[in-house]
Amino acid sequence: MKIVIINYGAGNIQSIKFAIQRLGYEAILSNNPEEIKAADKIIFPGVGEASSAMHKLKDSGLDRLVPELEQPVLGICLGMQLMCNYTEEGNTKGLGIFDVNVVRFDNHVKVPQIGWNQIESLDSPLFDGILENEYIYLVHSYYAPVTKDTVAKTHYGITYSTALQKDNFYGTQFHPEKSSVVGEKILKNFLKM
Structure with a gap:
């Protein structure tokens, strides 16, 4: 199985690569469109600020490629947010895969x-074997509201989407690579699809 982690200069890609290795698989880091298109599974990571990450995607032409991919794609954290229509962070237009706008937590919670x-409300093959109310690891100031593509929710001041799914596209606001046994199981479920 060929696993590609999209390397566009805005991700904590090494920790994802190591998590995949712990599961017994190898992943390559690439921003080469042909290599990405030839992959069986694609991971679209993201850490940092949305508008600069989107600029990096556009510079490499990956903003046009990612929405056209037909194999399973997993967006993680900012990767998931960039797969949405828009994010308030940097007033950034997203890839439009998930029909939702990402907004900032208000001042009623620590950001x-x-x-x-x-x-909770787990509703995807991504969560096979995962119990309701398991703990996952998050680092974020912006969130996707609950939408028709929501397949998991978390409560932090409000209830929001912790995972989205539409067709072959999956997104997690949390970091499965940092979410211990639960995160490893979720990554394994994705790789087995």
Whole structure:
């Protein structure tokens, strides 16, 4: 199985690569469109600020490629947010895969949300074997509201989407590579699809 982690200069790609290795698989890091198109599974990571990450995607032409991919694609954290229509962070137009706009937490909660929180309302093969209210690891100031593509929710001041799914596209607001046994299981479920 060929696993590609999209390397566009805005991701914590090494920790994802190591998590995949712990599961017994190898992943390559690439921003080469042909290599990405030839992959069986694609991971679209993201850490940092949305508008600069989108500029990096556009510079490499990956903003046009990613929405056209037909194999399973997993967006993680900012990667998931960039797969949405728009994010308030940097007033950034997204890839339009998930029909939702990403917004900032209001001042009633500590921002960013950093640490462990629970996931619930699990509704995707991504969560096979995962129990309701398991803990996952999050670091974010912006969130996707609950939408028709929501397949997991978390509560932090409000209830929001912790995971989205549409067709072959999956997104997690949390970091599966940092979410211990639960995160490893979720990554394994994705790789087995």
